[in-house]
Amino acid sequence: MRGSLPDPEDITALILAGGQGRRMGGRDKGLLPLGEGLLVDHVLAAVRPQVGGVLISANRNQDRYRALGYPVLIDSLDGYQGPLAGLLAGLENMHSDYLLTLPCDGPVVVTDLAQRLGNALLQSDAQIAAAHDGGRLQPLYALLHRQVLPELRTALRDGERKVERWVKRYRWTQVDFSDVPQQFANINTPDDYQRAAGSVLPAAGDGTAS
Numbered sequence: 001m002r003g004s005l006p007d008p009e010d011i012t013a014l015i016l017a018g019g020q021g022r023r024m025g026g027r028d029k030g031l032l033p034l035g036e037g038l039l040v041d042h043v044l045a046a047v048r049p050q051v052g053g054v055l056i057s058a059n060r061n062q063d064r065y066r067a068l069g070y071p072v073l074i075d076s077l078d079g080y081q082g083p084l085a086g087l088l089a090g091l092e093n094m095h096s097d098y099l100l101t102l103p104c105d106g107p108v109v110v111t112d113l114a115q116r117l118g119n120a121l122l123q124s125d126a127q128i129a130a131a132h133d134g135g136r137l138q139p140l141y142a143l144l145h146r147q148v149l150p151e152l153r154t155a156l157r158d159g160e161r162k163v164e165r166w167v168k169r170y171r172w173t174q175v176d177f178s179d180v181p182q183q184f185a186n187i188n189t190p191d192d193y194q195r196a197a198g199s200v201l202p203a204a205g206d207g208t209a210s
Contacts (some may be wrong), residue, residue: 006118006143009052010097013042013114014090015082016140017104018059018075023189027201028061030104032187034197039107039187044068046109051100055093057086082161083140084152091149099144106186109194113183117143117175124173134178139163141183166191 017030017040024032030040040056048054049098058065059080065072073089075081083101090099098121100114110116113131121129126141128148131141140163148170158168177183187193190201 001138005115007052008050008114010052011051011100011114011118011143012053012090012094012096013047013051013099013102014073014086014094014101015040015047015056015102015104016056016086017065018086019080023111024187024193024201025078025190028058029187030056030092030199031061032057032193033202034107034187035136039067040068040104042107043102043104043109044070046111047100047102047113047178050111050114052096053094056104057089077156081156084156084161084166086143086162088149088156089154091144091146091152094146097146099138099146101142101144103140104186105187108134108181108185108186110177110180113141114143116149116177117141120157121145122172125171126173127170127177128167128172130167130172131177131183133181133184134176137164137167137174137179138175138184139167141177142167 001134028179032039054070056070058066058072061073075085079159129143131138187196193201
């Protein structure tokens with residue numbers, strides 16, 4: 001796969017919003033208010049110029065996510081099987097060669113995320129390029145080639161649920177993003193939300209959870 005950078009039009013972004021939000025009291029993190037919109041709105045605004053299309057992986061509140069104007073995918077596996085189930089849905093439904101993955105709870109997305117991952121993937125002749133923050137791998141921020149789909153199906157059937165372990169089954173490369181640590185400032189807990197939003201987490205039952 002060596003060559004020039006992937007054409008942005010040949011990259012589909014998959015925003016992972018399919019979790020249960022346990023550390024957030026069961027709230028749907030992507031739908032939490034943040035600034036002038038929702039948390040997922042910030043991710044969409046930042047990633048949309050970098051890719052040819054966007055998909056959203058969501059296992060609840062699908063109508064609210066569809067109202068944002070993008071296709072919404074539901075896991076084909078029952079019971080909240082984790083991000084790998086979302087990746088499966090994305091790879092099965094995209095019409096491009098590359099899938100850019102990122103979580104819904106990271107409101108900061110650098111403007112060259114897709115470019116840096118794509119450059120590393122092609123220069124390394126890899127199937128997956130995953131971000132590294134300088135201290136640890138961040139495998140949910142990754143660029144995947146569609147070639148990984150068959151083995152992902154096999155891995156899920158065999159019970160694999162750990163994204164980092166799954167990534168290492170392939171020709172993969174890690175990409176240094178230690179210069180932009182804000183890229184990985186995800187909102188996982190009520191304290192994280194209060195720091196980011198400057199306000200108390202909305203009460204459960206306000207529409208941010210199913």
